[in-house]
Amino acid sequence: MLFSLHGIHVPHRKNTADMKPVRMVPPETVTIPMSMHIGKPADPVVKVGDKVYVGTLIGAQSGFVSAPVYSSVSGTVAKLEEIILSNGTKGCAVVIKSDGEMTPDPEIKAPTVDSKETLIEAIKNAGTVGLGGAGFPSYIKFNTPEGKHVDEMIINGAECEPYITSDTRTMIDKTEDIRRAIDYILRYIDIGRVIIGIENNKPKAIEAMRALEADERITVKVLPSLYPQGGEKVLVYHTTGKVIPAGKLPLDVGCIVVNVTTLGAIGNYIATGMPIVSKCVTVDGSAVKEPKNLIVPIGTKLSDVFEFAGGFRCEPKKVLLGGPMMGIAVPTLDTPVMKNTNATVAFDEKDAAPKPETACIRCGGCANHCPVSLNPAAIMRAYKSGDTDALAQLRVDICMECGCCSYTCPAGQRLVETNKLSKALLREEAMKKKEAEKK
Ligand code: SF4
Ligand code: SF4
Incomplete structure (x- = not known):
């Protein structure tokens, strides 16, 4: 298969790139799905009436390809219910009534990480999955076979979709978490070098990541702003020149690819023991009154997110979980924010209208x-x-x-x-x- 600089120039619309994320006040309830990752859903380990805190385990990992799920608020478990997930399938969710206090779980403490095994365990317990959208449990990527040398870890900071700036903010605001995660990974996993791929339309993020180049094993690679620069295969090709054959994985060509926000969450867990319980979400689109970046407790309904962002300037005709290129249209604003939600965009009638469909003119x-x-x-x-x-x-x-x-x-x-x-x-x-x- 051939790769080239194929792709498209899309309008960037990074309106929120300079907006430091605002922490949302906790909503009255959160609805936390047990399936926010590729693989088996987590098994709920709480029952109605249980008291939980921020970071309390509410869903246990249920298989090799699975991830644990934690409460994003302090409060009481109100119910366990079946909901329609954003991909159209049904799944179990734990509904928690918040007490408004956001009290961290008193049991939480930073993990001891002093070997490859304890690092993998920490990445697993952090509950991290591919936060750029894929949702693949992160620990599996790092659990490389014994004796396996990885040439490159590629950090995906491309963020090529229009509107979305949550990874950009992570690179600017959470540089130390990213540095810590890279440091531990290079200490215990046999990786030759680290390349951070960022599109050239993010000068502040590039500057922040350049500070990590003090470690000579780390390089920032500035990439042309060309969608879909952040696609895994495209990114590997444009940062290393390696082509991942059809049906193969990055590891087959000696690479691990990890989203920059995933890495930030791992770094935070190593320092504090707090697993992933909230997400930086870009709220934008022509129907949104005040575009901004928010720190949102996982499980918060989109209706609460938009309300906190200032509401709509007109009735939204299309609301997406994610960006306009790969986002999924949601049927209801009851849809909760999940671990891999990086944006929600809402469009007015004009922007939501599909292109009229006519016959293919075989233009190629x-x-x-x-x-x-x-x-x-x-x-x-x-x-x-x-x-x-x-x-x-x-x-x-x-x-x-x-x-x-x-x-x-x-x-x-x-x-x-x-x-x-x-x-x-x-x-x-x-x-x-x-x-x-x-x-
Ligand atoms: S959606 Fe699929 S077929 Fe279309 S451009 Fe992207 S990779 Fe190619
Ligand atoms: S070849 Fe047909 S389907 Fe492809 S871009 Fe042209 S008109 Fe569209």
């Missing part, structure tokens, strides 16, 4: 701009004719759902949506095949 623009060299127009034709063999050959499975193809299509074709449906179709077919083989 979608293929020319795809960062992983797919042919979205051909995928669309294969999907419409139900040709799953062609879909497999066209490698729709490696589509990273970045949305560059849809963004550039002059005919307003729903290319990224078609790719998601095509991937689901292939998954379904593979499952049916597996079931048939079992019989």
